[in-house]
Amino acid sequence: MMRKMNLKKMAAEKAVEYVEDGMRVGLGTGSTAYWAIKRIGERVREGMTIQAVATSKASEKLAAEEGIPLVPFHQLDGLDLTIDGADEVNPELSLIKGGGGALLREKIVAYHSKQLIIIADEHKVVNTLGAFPLPVEIIPFAHEWTLGSLEKLGCSPQLRTDNDQLYVTDNGNYIADCRFGEIADPAKLHQQLLYIPGVVDNGLFIGMADRAVIADSDGTVKIMERPLNR
Ligand SMILES: O=C(CO)[C@H](O)[C@H](O)COP(=O)(O)O
Numbered sequence: 001m002m003r004k005m006n007l008k009k010m011a012a013e014k015a016v017e018y019v020e021d022g023m024r025v026g027l028g029t030g031s032t033a034y035w036a037i038k039r040i041g042e043r044v045r046e047g048m049t050i051q052a053v054a055t056s057k058a059s060e061k062l063a064a065e066e067g068i069p070l071v072p073f074h075q076l077d078g079l080d081l082t083i084d085g086a087d088e089v090n091p092e093l094s095l096i097k098g099g100g101g102a103l104l105r106e107k108i109v110a111y112h113s114k115q116l117i118i119i120a121d122e123h124k125v126v127n128t129l130g131a132f133p134l135p136v137e138i139i140p141f142a143h144e145w146t147l148g149s150l151e152k153l154g155c156s157p158q159l160r161t162d163n164d165q166l167y168v169t170d171n172g173n174y175i176a177d178c179r180f181g182e183i184a185d186p187a188k189l190h191q192q193l194l195y196i197p198g199v200v201d202n203g204l205f206i207g208m209a210d211r212a213v214i215a216d217s218d219g220t221v222k223i224m225e226r227p228l229n230r
Pocket residue numbers: 028029030031032033084085086087096097098099100101102103106
Protein backbone atom coordinates (compact mmCIF):
# COMPACT_ATOMS: atom_id res chain seq x y z
CA MET A 1 0.00 0.00 0.00
CA MET A 2 1.16 3.51 -0.80
CA ARG A 3 2.23 5.71 2.14
CA LYS A 4 -0.26 8.33 3.32
CA MET A 5 2.16 11.16 2.62
CA ASN A 6 2.30 10.12 -1.02
CA LEU A 7 -1.49 10.20 -1.26
CA LYS A 8 -1.54 13.77 -0.01
CA LYS A 9 1.11 14.72 -2.52
CA MET A 10 -0.76 12.98 -5.36
CA ALA A 11 -4.01 14.82 -4.58
CA ALA A 12 -2.21 18.13 -4.21
CA GLU A 13 -0.28 17.85 -7.44
CA LYS A 14 -3.41 16.90 -9.39
CA ALA A 15 -5.23 19.93 -8.00
CA VAL A 16 -2.40 22.28 -8.96
CA GLU A 17 -3.14 21.36 -12.60
CA TYR A 18 -6.19 23.63 -12.22
CA VAL A 19 -3.95 26.65 -11.57
CA GLU A 20 -3.57 28.74 -14.72
CA ASP A 21 -1.22 31.52 -15.65
CA GLY A 22 -2.44 34.90 -14.38
CA MET A 23 -4.69 33.47 -11.66
CA ARG A 24 -5.16 34.90 -8.19
CA VAL A 25 -4.71 31.92 -5.89
CA GLY A 26 -5.48 31.17 -2.24
CA LEU A 27 -3.01 28.87 -0.52
CA GLY A 28 -4.41 26.49 2.08
CA THR A 29 -2.93 25.21 5.31
CA GLY A 30 -1.87 21.78 6.55
CA SER A 31 0.18 18.79 5.51
CA THR A 32 -1.75 18.26 2.24
CA ALA A 33 -1.77 21.95 1.30
CA TYR A 34 1.99 21.85 1.94
CA TRP A 35 2.39 19.72 -1.21
CA ALA A 36 0.20 22.04 -3.25
CA ILE A 37 2.32 25.03 -2.23
CA LYS A 38 5.50 23.13 -3.09
CA ARG A 39 4.13 22.24 -6.55
CA ILE A 40 2.87 25.79 -7.17
CA GLY A 41 6.36 26.97 -6.22
CA GLU A 42 7.86 24.69 -8.85
CA ARG A 43 5.48 25.99 -11.50
CA VAL A 44 6.26 29.59 -10.56
CA ARG A 45 9.95 28.85 -10.96
CA GLU A 46 9.14 27.33 -14.37
CA GLY A 47 7.61 30.68 -15.40
CA MET A 48 3.96 30.64 -14.31
CA THR A 49 2.75 34.08 -13.17
CA ILE A 50 0.26 34.16 -10.30
CA GLN A 51 -0.67 36.35 -7.36
CA ALA A 52 -1.24 34.51 -4.11
CA VAL A 53 -2.54 34.98 -0.58
CA ALA A 54 -2.04 32.52 2.26
CA THR A 55 -4.47 31.19 4.88
CA SER A 56 -1.94 31.04 7.74
CA LYS A 57 1.41 32.38 8.84
CA ALA A 58 2.90 28.93 8.23
CA SER A 59 1.66 28.78 4.63
CA GLU A 60 2.76 32.36 4.04
CA LYS A 61 6.27 31.47 5.20
CA LEU A 62 6.40 28.36 3.02
CA ALA A 63 5.09 30.27 -0.01
CA ALA A 64 7.72 32.99 0.47
CA GLU A 65 10.45 30.33 0.70
CA GLU A 66 9.13 28.81 -2.53
CA GLY A 67 9.28 32.18 -4.29
CA ILE A 68 5.51 32.41 -4.80
CA PRO A 69 4.47 36.07 -5.23
CA LEU A 70 2.33 37.00 -2.22
CA VAL A 71 0.25 40.16 -2.49
CA PRO A 72 -1.54 42.19 0.19
CA PHE A 73 -5.30 41.56 0.38
CA HIS A 74 -6.17 45.16 -0.46
CA GLN A 75 -4.58 44.75 -3.88
CA LEU A 76 -7.09 42.06 -4.88
CA ASP A 77 -10.87 42.14 -5.02
CA GLY A 78 -11.09 38.36 -4.83
CA LEU A 79 -9.46 35.13 -5.93
CA ASP A 80 -9.89 32.80 -8.87
CA LEU A 81 -9.04 29.62 -7.05
CA THR A 82 -8.15 28.35 -3.58
CA ILE A 83 -6.64 24.93 -2.92
CA ASP A 84 -6.92 23.66 0.64
CA GLY A 85 -7.08 20.48 2.69
CA ALA A 86 -9.88 19.21 4.92
CA ASP A 87 -10.38 16.92 7.89
CA GLU A 88 -13.64 15.42 6.58
CA VAL A 89 -15.45 15.61 3.24
CA ASN A 90 -18.98 14.30 2.75
CA PRO A 91 -20.69 13.44 -0.59
CA GLU A 92 -22.21 16.97 -0.83
CA LEU A 93 -18.69 18.35 -0.34
CA SER A 94 -19.58 19.79 3.04
CA LEU A 95 -16.44 19.82 5.12
CA ILE A 96 -14.94 19.83 8.56
CA LYS A 97 -11.80 21.93 8.56
CA GLY A 98 -9.59 23.48 11.19
CA GLY A 99 -7.55 20.52 12.37
CA GLY A 100 -4.56 22.75 11.73
CA GLY A 101 -6.21 25.68 13.49
CA ALA A 102 -6.49 27.95 10.44
CA LEU A 103 -10.24 27.63 9.87
CA LEU A 104 -11.10 31.33 10.16
CA ARG A 105 -8.56 32.56 7.62
CA GLU A 106 -9.33 29.56 5.43
CA LYS A 107 -13.03 30.38 5.44
CA ILE A 108 -12.45 34.06 4.67
CA VAL A 109 -10.18 33.17 1.76
CA ALA A 110 -12.52 30.43 0.47
CA TYR A 111 -15.52 32.79 0.63
CA HIS A 112 -13.78 35.26 -1.66
CA SER A 113 -12.65 32.60 -4.16
CA LYS A 114 -14.56 31.82 -7.33
CA GLN A 115 -13.52 28.20 -6.85
CA LEU A 116 -12.47 26.11 -3.86
CA ILE A 117 -10.72 22.82 -4.54
CA ILE A 118 -10.24 20.47 -1.61
CA ILE A 119 -7.34 18.03 -1.59
CA ALA A 120 -7.30 14.95 0.60
CA ASP A 121 -6.56 11.28 0.81
CA GLU A 122 -9.41 8.78 0.81
CA HIS A 123 -9.42 8.51 4.61
CA LYS A 124 -11.00 11.97 4.82
CA VAL A 125 -14.12 10.98 2.84
CA VAL A 126 -17.10 10.18 5.09
CA ASN A 127 -20.83 9.69 4.63
CA THR A 128 -21.73 11.83 7.62
CA LEU A 129 -19.57 14.54 9.17
CA GLY A 130 -18.68 14.38 12.84
CA ALA A 131 -16.19 11.62 13.65
CA PHE A 132 -13.52 14.34 13.58
CA PRO A 133 -14.06 16.77 16.50
CA LEU A 134 -15.38 20.05 15.11
CA PRO A 135 -12.91 22.93 15.68
CA VAL A 136 -14.59 26.10 16.89
CA GLU A 137 -12.57 29.32 17.15
CA ILE A 138 -13.51 31.31 20.25
CA ILE A 139 -12.19 34.57 21.67
CA PRO A 140 -10.23 34.34 24.94
CA PHE A 141 -12.50 36.80 26.79
CA ALA A 142 -14.89 34.87 29.06
CA HIS A 143 -14.06 31.72 27.13
CA GLU A 144 -15.25 29.55 30.03
CA TRP A 145 -18.78 30.87 29.44
CA THR A 146 -18.47 30.31 25.71
CA LEU A 147 -17.39 26.71 26.39
CA GLY A 148 -20.50 26.34 28.57
CA SER A 149 -22.68 27.52 25.68
CA LEU A 150 -21.02 25.02 23.35
CA GLU A 151 -21.68 22.27 25.85
CA LYS A 152 -25.38 23.15 25.84
CA LEU A 153 -25.41 22.39 22.10
CA GLY A 154 -24.59 18.77 22.92
CA CYS A 155 -20.82 18.40 22.83
CA SER A 156 -18.02 18.27 25.36
CA PRO A 157 -15.66 20.99 24.14
CA GLN A 158 -11.93 20.49 24.66
CA LEU A 159 -9.75 23.58 24.64
CA ARG A 160 -6.91 22.76 22.25
CA THR A 161 -3.41 22.74 23.71
CA ASP A 162 0.02 22.71 22.16
CA ASN A 163 2.96 21.46 24.28
CA ASP A 164 0.88 21.88 27.44
CA GLN A 165 0.11 25.50 26.56
CA LEU A 166 -3.25 26.74 25.31
CA TYR A 167 -3.16 26.74 21.53
CA VAL A 168 -3.52 30.27 20.13
CA THR A 169 -4.58 30.81 16.52
CA ASP A 170 -2.94 33.26 14.11
CA ASN A 171 -5.79 35.58 15.11
CA GLY A 172 -5.02 35.43 18.85
CA ASN A 173 -7.99 33.19 19.67
CA TYR A 174 -8.51 29.73 21.18
CA ILE A 175 -9.83 26.58 19.53
CA ALA A 176 -12.48 24.43 21.21
CA ASP A 177 -12.58 20.95 19.67
CA CYS A 178 -16.16 19.78 19.92
CA ARG A 179 -17.27 16.16 19.68
CA PHE A 180 -20.85 16.22 18.48
CA GLY A 181 -20.86 12.71 17.09
CA GLU A 182 -22.63 12.36 13.74
CA ILE A 183 -23.76 15.78 12.54
CA ALA A 184 -27.15 15.13 10.95
CA ASP A 185 -27.79 18.74 9.92
CA PRO A 186 -24.49 20.61 9.41
CA ALA A 187 -26.21 23.82 8.22
CA LYS A 188 -28.33 24.01 11.38
CA LEU A 189 -25.36 23.38 13.66
CA HIS A 190 -23.37 26.01 11.78
CA GLN A 191 -26.06 28.60 12.49
CA GLN A 192 -26.40 27.56 16.14
CA LEU A 193 -22.67 27.94 16.65
CA LEU A 194 -22.49 31.37 15.02
CA TYR A 195 -25.33 32.52 17.28
CA ILE A 196 -23.14 32.14 20.40
CA PRO A 197 -21.33 35.36 21.36
CA GLY A 198 -17.63 34.58 21.70
CA VAL A 199 -17.65 32.09 18.83
CA VAL A 200 -15.74 33.64 15.96
CA ASP A 201 -16.33 30.82 13.48
CA ASN A 202 -16.34 27.06 13.20
CA GLY A 203 -14.86 24.41 10.94
CA LEU A 204 -18.05 23.56 9.05
CA PHE A 205 -17.68 24.63 5.41
CA ILE A 206 -21.04 24.16 3.72
CA GLY A 207 -21.66 24.83 0.04
CA MET A 208 -18.18 26.28 -0.37
CA ALA A 209 -16.11 23.54 -2.01
CA ASP A 210 -16.63 23.09 -5.75
CA ARG A 211 -14.58 19.94 -6.14
CA ALA A 212 -12.51 17.58 -4.07
CA VAL A 213 -9.44 15.84 -5.45
CA ILE A 214 -9.16 12.57 -3.56
CA ALA A 215 -6.17 10.23 -3.75
CA ASP A 216 -6.94 6.55 -3.15
CA SER A 217 -4.53 3.99 -1.78
CA ASP A 218 -4.94 2.01 -5.05
CA GLY A 219 -2.93 4.82 -6.68
CA THR A 220 -5.82 6.56 -8.45
CA VAL A 221 -6.97 10.13 -8.00
CA LYS A 222 -10.67 10.84 -8.27
CA ILE A 223 -12.48 14.13 -8.60
CA MET A 224 -15.67 14.69 -6.61
CA GLU A 225 -17.89 17.55 -7.81
CA ARG A 226 -20.38 19.39 -5.61
CA PRO A 227 -23.92 18.34 -6.57
CA LEU A 228 -25.56 21.07 -8.71
CA ASN A 229 -28.62 21.45 -6.46
CA ARG A 230 -26.51 22.86 -3.63
O1 LIG B 1 -8.23 22.86 7.92
C1 LIG B 1 -7.04 22.71 7.96
C2 LIG B 1 -6.15 23.57 8.75
O2 LIG B 1 -6.87 24.47 9.54
C3 LIG B 1 -6.40 21.62 7.19
O3 LIG B 1 -6.66 21.84 5.84
C4 LIG B 1 -6.97 20.31 7.64
O4 LIG B 1 -6.77 20.20 9.03
C5 LIG B 1 -6.32 19.13 6.92
O5 LIG B 1 -4.98 19.07 7.29
P1 LIG B 1 -4.01 17.95 6.74
O6 LIG B 1 -3.91 18.15 5.27
O7 LIG B 1 -2.72 18.21 7.47
O8 LIG B 1 -4.60 16.62 7.11
